[in-house]
Amino acid sequence: MTRDLVAHAATRSASVVGLAKELIRRPSRGGLDDYEPVLSVLEDWLSARALPHRRLRDGAGELVGLLVEIAGGRPGAWWTLDACVDTAPFGDEEAWSFPPTSGDVVGGFLRGRGAADSKLAAALFCHIAEDLLPHAAELRGGLAVLLDVDEHTGAFGGARAYLKDAEAATPAGVMIGYPGMDDVVVGGRGLWRATLTVRAESGHSGSSRTVLGAVSRAARLVQLLDTAALPGRPEAGALFPLPPKLSVTAVHGGEGFSVTADRCDLNVDVRTTPVFDARDAETLVRGVAAELDAELPGPAATQVTPLASWPPFQLQPHEQPAAAVLEAAASLGLTVRAKTAGPSNIGNLLAGQGIRAIAGFGVPYAGLHGIDERASLAELPQVYTVYHQAVRALLDAA
The missing domain is CATH 3.30.70.360 (Alpha-Beta Plaits)
Structure with missing residues (x-):
């Protein structure tokens, strides 16, 4: 199955990058920009592919994310892919060598604020959901894709709205699509x-x-x-x-x-x-x-x-969803460490609700939260394959 998934990922990469470009071209700085434009790009893409989704709002009625839900045809646990589509501020725009909202590809890098954190991951996760939709009847449990905003403010409004949503199934685990191929973050202070x-x-x-x-x-x-x-x-x-x-x-x-x-x-x-x-x-x-x-x-x-x-949190490498991602990476010959990080992340928020989380497996990057943010695209098919294979394993697809 791995070889077939790698070939499939290679054919899907151009479409993933195309969606990510459109997201980068809609500024969505946390606490500064209106989130409607960037979320509307995602809504249009999801609607065109008949992927079931709905808006998430906070207690004040503000739009804080989108939730894609694919229910399996057999009983089982739900698992979530999460990527934020709001971003850090631009900082000193005169220090950038290209516009922060360029959304272009130069020298094998997708460029612009959010390319690394985490609009490319959001586009990738949407494509995985599209891949799984025709096979929903074969799946156990279900897959949710959380496309959240209000993350870079530190308020985590999208994640909080998801956890409070009475209609959403509580996931057994969440995979957060932060960039970087060397580590899978399985814990944090x-x-x-x-x-x-x-x-x-x-x-x-x-x-x-x-x-x-x-x-x-x-x-x-x-x-x-x-x-x-x-x-x-x-x-x-x-x-x-x-x-x-x-x-x-x-x-x-x-x-x-x-x-x-x-x-x-x-x-x-x-x-x-x-x-x-x-x-x-x-x-x-x-x-x-x-x-x-x-x-x-x-x-x-x-x-x-x-x-x-x-609270601090930590999964052991044999616990899900860490095991599924690490095993999928190993099947491609990738050496990926399980890492406990010093900073906190949404995993801490989820841990407080008894939900297991991992973060930090994605493409190599530069300029995250700084100037000239960009994400390497050469490794995108491998990252796509790892997440696709991990999700298939967790949902026990036939």
């Missing part, structure tokens, strides 16, 4: 985020009376947070290979020169692991805040306001 509010007496900076302002108290708090004790890097062979990490990512306080600030706010990001979870993170940060208040008392206790929390 979780996160716990909070804002810390430090207070102090305000006063004139030129006063003869010494006033320790909120900015100075906050500076000491940053020192305490930066030196807080966290578990070290796990020993070789540990199931979860990454340690937790704490970062102070923003400080806001004060104005002008003549007044010492009475308030300063800090953003704290803690990356969590199975041995140091969100509860541990909150306990540590609150303990450090209490240490500051004991060392440099202020008019009010330092306030800790939690903002977000996701």
